[in-house]
Amino acid sequence: MDILLQALLFFLIWCMVFFASLPFAITTQMEQRHIVPGTSESAPVHTKLKRKVVIATLVTLVLWLVTREIIQNGWIRIEDIPLPPGVELE
Numbered sequence: 001m002d003i004l005l006q007a008l009l010f011f012l013i014w015c016m017v018f019f020a021s022l023p024f025a026i027t028t029q030m031e032q033r034h035i036v037p038g039t040s041e042s043a044p045v046h047t048k049l050k051r052k053v054v055i056a057t058l059v060t061l062v063l064w065l066v067t068r069e070i071i072q073n074g075w076i077r078i079e080d081i082p083l084p085p086g087v088e089l090e
Contacts, residue, residue: 001072010064017063018056025052 001009025048030041070076078089 013063014060017060021052
């Protein structure tokens, strides 16, 4: 696997992990009981984005290393993935 594909794989995994982590550990204005006029009660006050970026990067690093090893060692090949009826690989 060349370096560009490895970087793409890392980026895709990172995006999935980061966006999945966004709804967790946020504090809303309603929970703080301090609603700024003109905003929604559910608007976040503390999103902790720096922490989520760091955690997403660390989790992604582990998932990326495992995925890369699986691909490079051929433990799962494209031929092993079941395809829908009528779809064939060339």
